[in-house]
Amino acid sequence: MISVRGLRKHYKVHKRPPGLKAAFRSLFHRDYTTVKAVDGISFEIHPGERVGFLGPNGAGKTTTLKVLSGLLHPSEGEVTVDGHVPRHREAAFLKKIMLVMGQKQQLLWDLPPAETFELNRAIYDVPPEQYKQTLDELVTLLELEELIQKPTRQLSLGERMKCELAAALIHRPKVLFLDEPTIGLDVSMQATMRTFIKSYNERHGATLILTSHYMDDVAALCPRVIVIDKGLLSYDGGLEALVQRVRPEKRVVFRLDQPVEAERLTPLGRVVSHEPTTAVLQVPPEAVSATISRALANLPVTDLTVENAPLEEVMSELFSENKARRAAAAEVGA
Amino acid sequence: MSLRTAARAFPTLVRIGFSEALAYRAELLIWVLSTTMPFIMMALWTAVARDAPVGRYGQEGFVGYFLATFVVRQLTGAWAAWQINFEVRQGTLAMRLLRPISPIWSYAAENLGAVPMRFLVGVPVAIISVLVVGPDAVPRQWWGWPLLALALLGGWLITFLANVAIGTMALYMESSQKLMDVWLVLFFVFSGYMYPVELLPPVMRSLVDWLPFRYQIGLGAEVMTNAHSLPTALKLLAGQWLWVLGMGALAVGLWRRGLRRFAAYGG
Structure with missing residues (x-):
């Protein structure tokens, strides 16, 4: 389809610094740069x-x-x-x-x-x-x-x-x-x-x-x-x-019957957020069942859900990866 | 673009244009007020002609001519240049380009949609002119009426197509507004809007015949006030329609080439 x-798709863009002097200068001489809005994509x-x-x-x-x-x-x-x-x-x-x-x-x-x-x-x-x-x-x-x-x-x-x-x-x-x-x-x-x-x-x-x-x-x-x-x-x-590629870790959301201290959560996984009766832990996918078993045994859990990381975070991480890769490539080029 | 699709859609486009003109009735009234220059010129030239006629124009002649000029201006006005310039700069032209009908048709329909409202303003002025000046205020011969209709259509087409050509220049330069200002200055000088072109010195008069401005307003007003014999009127109409063709070719050519440069800014 x-x-x-x-x-x-490349654009030629007129670049001018601010100020009256630059405005007058641009009457006689203009600097252009090429903006590569799209640079060779296929799908x-x-x-x-x-x-x-x-x-x-x-x-x-x-x-x-x-x-x-x-x-x-x-x-x-x-x-x-x-x-x-x-x-x-x-x-x-x-x-x-x-x-x-x-x-x-x-x-x-x-x-x-x-x-x-x-x-x-x-x-x-x-x-x-x-x-x-x-x-x-x-x-x-x-x-x-x-x-x-x-x-x-x-x-x-x-x-x-x-x-x-x-x-x-x-x-x-x-x-x-x-x-x-x-x-x-x-x-x-x-x-x-x-x-x-x-x-x-x-x-x-x-x-x-x-x-x-x-x-x-x-x-x-x-x-x-x-x-x-x-x-x-x-x-x-x-x-x-x-x-799965960018953020394979799962998030386990625990709802608790009563508040628990942060020290009781840290051995179970990375604490993403902790409110008095809610805790969100990030754990590797292979450790999800073990973490849940340990939490059920040690914490006053009333309910739990297993989720992927929010898409916003996944995208943000992907864009950061891309940025880092570009910076590294530029360094190698220099 | 399919011409058949455009022809089929055009009546709806004009009807919508008319609905928009009704929605903008206050704006239309202000526009009408801004086109009262012929009344000012009428006062000026009738004062000049108080003691002796100027050329073949006596006081009554000037009244008839300038009231005709007002009517012709109402019926041949177009503002597509401002629309196109604005839409190119804002990127909103994109929405028109997505439709399977050339935006030129849409602009034409929107501009034509306002004509019935302007007709309502123009007709009473024409009637007043007949009452003040007599039968010479409108065509006396039967052939004068179809020629007037042709002159009005030709005048509107030249004005509209010039607007399209100038508005389209916004695709080539950063803004075409100043170009329109230049066009308007030339229009005021050479169109017969501020004085009948036959009052110009001979050298200027022959120049006027080769320029498009007289065919926008002056010719319509002259035909309306019986200034020409049939052969002269036909000759001038031929000149006018040559300008329609030339301006059409220029507008479409600039438009097609310009679209390749459209950057569809924003959004």
Whole structure:
């Protein structure tokens, strides 16, 4: 469905120090630097897959999505989406895809969302029956009944984002690029969006690429993740496998009947947190059963759970590893 | 991009543009107030013509001409340059580029959507003009009406396409706002907006015929006020539509090349 081979996107950026003198100087002489937003990445995505596209700020995630959706011309490399070359921006291609950006909107600001839906129906040439069916479905699933007749400017951020998603799906795209779709939303609205996106993927077999800084989005939606950092691919595979590779240790959360001293916990494993009646220990996977047995024998345990390390920590560790590797490589080069 | 898709979607685009114009009615009123320059010019030139006509324009002639200029300006206005410049700089052009219809069609529909509201402003002025000036305020011959319609359409197209070409320059330079300011200065001098172009010295007049500005406003006002015979009007209309084609080619060419440079900033 999506094939990316050796994709590079480099920008020439004008650099100017602050101050009046530098401003005058830049009138006659400008210094440019090349920013390697994406620097030779390759991957394949199959129809119906849900893939998380992760990386720190400035990693090149959004640039890649913009190239995939035809907004940016790649500097180098080959990209195809369902057999189309995105930069050609053929109508047939644009009718198959949609890019939803949490920080940009397509809704008409002073008109109700219903007008944007109608506009998209006309632009995407959606047959009337399919339009009615899709709209009914979106209104029901996203609970839009009360919202679509109010001017967009009067909607809350969460309400607007739901309508934004509905507007993006009026033409039932086969490929959905979601760039931070839950940014700024409260926890319950994030959950609503996740449930809806997953059900859209399952019902229509749509291929989905998601970027998000909220790891809950990724954990809930994406069995596979692609991690890029400084424009380079640093991981492509299962989310579970990534966690096992970067942070194989398990976390055992104990709920206690009464407070215990810290000294009683330390022999069991690394104490991640300790509150009066809750303790979180980090232990190697092979030591989990032994630790639990010893804890049950020595502590007033009322309940326990075994978890992976939080995804945020896993990602942060991965990015630190990458940074350290780059620094080492630079040192060797010097 | 499919032209058939664009043609099919265009009526909806214009209807939405009209709804937006209704939503921005206060802004529209302010825009109308900002286009009252012809009334000021009318006061000035009628004072000049109090003792003797200027060229073939007496006091009544100037009243008819400037009221026609006001009406033509209402019906041929476009603001796509500011929209495009803003959307390129903010990166919001991206949302339009994701749709399977050229953004140029969307800008055209949004600009055309405001015409009915402007028509409501222009028609009473035309009626007042007929009451004050007499039948010479509007075409006397039957052929004058279709020629006026053509001149208005041509004038709108030149204005809109020039806006697209200038707005698109934001893809090449950091901002195209100043370029639009330069265009507007030339427009005020050469379009017939501040005085009928036939009052210009002969050298300037022949220059005006080769520039696009007269075809934006002056020609429409002249056809409306019966300034030309049929052959002259047809000749001028041919010149106007050549400019439509030229400006169209320039706008589309700049747009296509410029999109390769679009950086889709933000988000």
